[in-house]
Amino acid sequence: MDFKTFLRESMKRNEEEAKELMLQERQKKINEINKNSGLPKRFKRKTFENYERGDNFIAYKKAEEFAENFPDINKGLLLVGPVGTGKTHLAAAISNKLISRLYSVYFGNTTDIMSFIKSTYSKDAEMTEGEAIELMTEKVDLLVIDDLGKENETENTLSVLYQIINKLYENEKLVVITTNFNSSDLARKLGERGPAMVSRITGMCEPVVLSGEDWRLKE
Secondary structure, eight states: OOHHHHHHHHHHHHHHHHHHHHHHHHHHHHHHHHHTSOOOGGGGGOOSTTOOOTTOHHHHHHHHHHHHHTTSOSOEEEEEOSTTSSHHHHHHHHHHHHHHTTOOEEEEEHHHHHHHHHGGGSTTOSSOHHHHHHIIIIISSEEEEESTTOSOOOHHHHHHHHHHHHHHHHTTOOEEEEESSOHHHHHHHTGGGHHHHHHHHHHHEEEEEOOSOOHHHHO
């Protein structure tokens, strides 16, 4: 073997080893984030394959295309519809698909997100509130906010939500949001800053409307 061939093959091996190390480190990060992502055990089984499409084939296709083309897409998704029409299933299916492709996802409703934020208030906390918000809005590949507007939020919660949505908007980050409310009702539910939040969400996300009966009641 001549020197040039030896050098070329050595460089190739080094590149492959470096790539393997990078993937291992990324997987460690993903495992840590997903451990605390708020994705409940029930939702870890939600996939596109076991989604009952029914009246919502278009929504199913939009969600599937989002997951398939991520991150080379321009807008996130705002999944809107009554209770039990499969919004959370589609959001979880997107999350599980991306996790299987080694992307990091933080999935949670407002209560989950605020529990995570409040965990930073302890003197023994591993990160500050700002770092927790940065993790959700910059460090992870996708943030999923489930059931936005469902709870009667406090002023502190609404302030944190505004910070999160505003940072996502400013950083042009992709986000998936599910809600039972149309834009005007959601703006009212989110208080004084509701119109500003909904305006940013509308700018960041493509609205996808789901319909039909509550599948849980049918079961």
